[in-house]
Amino acid sequence: MRVPETNPKPAPAPSLYEKDFHAWIQEQASLLRNQQWSQVDLPNLIEEVESLGKQQRQELRNHLGVLIGHLLKWEYQPQHRSRSWLATIRIQRLDILDLLEDNPSLQPYLEEALQKAYLKGRELAAGETELPVDSFPPECPYNLTATLNNQFYPGEPSELVNQ
Numbered sequence: 001m002r003v004p005e006t007n008p009k010p011a012p013a014p015s016l017y018e019k020d021f022h023a024w025i026q027e028q029a030s031l032l033r034n035q036q037w038s039q040v041d042l043p044n045l046i047e048e049v050e051s052l053g054k055q056q057r058q059e060l061r062n063h064l065g066v067l068i069g070h071l072l073k074w075e076y077q078p079q080h081r082s083r084s085w086l087a088t089i090r091i092q093r094l095d096i097l098d099l100l101e102d103n104p105s106l107q108p109y110l111e112e113a114l115q116k117a118y119l120k121g122r123e124l125a126a127g128e129t130e131l132p133v134d135s136f137p138p139e140c141p142y143n144l145t146a147t148l149n150n151q152f153y154p155g156e157p158s159e160l161v162n163q
Contacts, residue, residue, distance in 0.1 A: 017044045056103050060110075061117045063099065067092035067147065068114075068121030069128070072136055075154035077129050086160050093148055114144050 017024045024041070031040050070089045074081060100106055106113075118140035126133040146152040153161050 015041075017041060056099070056106060057109060057113065060096065060099055060106055061113050061120070063092050063096045064113055064117035064147070065120035065124065067096065068118055068140065068142070069124030071142060071147065071154055072121060072125035073129055074158075076125065076131060076135065078155050078158070080129075081158050081160055083160060089153070090150070093150060096148060110144055114140055114147065 015024075016027060024044070028041060028045055031037075067089060070085050070092070074085055074089065100110075121140075122133060122136045125131070125136060140147075142152070142154065146154075
């Protein structure tokens with residue numbers, strides 16, 4: 001029979017990282033700036049730096065997904081084309097180019113990102129057009145060059161593009 005402990009150990013107090021992420025960031029920046037290396041929360045700092053790279057890849061996939069979804073809508077429902085769709089296409093392309101300019105190391109990832117983003121873009125287009133998802137090709141019908149090209153709008157020409 002086990003005897004219950006009379007003095008259980010108290011749970012460790014939550015660290016600043018766990019209590020107030022923003023304050024933790026400010027503290028880590030100050031420690032780094034002042035070269036107080038021994039006080040830096042290295043394990044959590046490494047984790048956060050690694051996550052920044054993942055966030056950039058995710059941001060690229062998100063922009064590509066929205067862009068592809070709107071290109072599919074543009075192609076498959078020409079009767080519903082709008083200035084709003086056109087603006088979304090143009091803004092997503094600009095955002096992608098800005099992201100690539102700020103993060104040129106993402107260039108080799110573009111093809112893979114396009115394929116991953118297509119799945120979300122296809123779902124977006126299906127949801128917003130009310131067309132069945134299998135109305136759209138199972139693989140991305142647009143190559144990377146066309147997808148990012150400001151002159152590329154799939155399907156028949158539209159007077160909206162030149163306005």
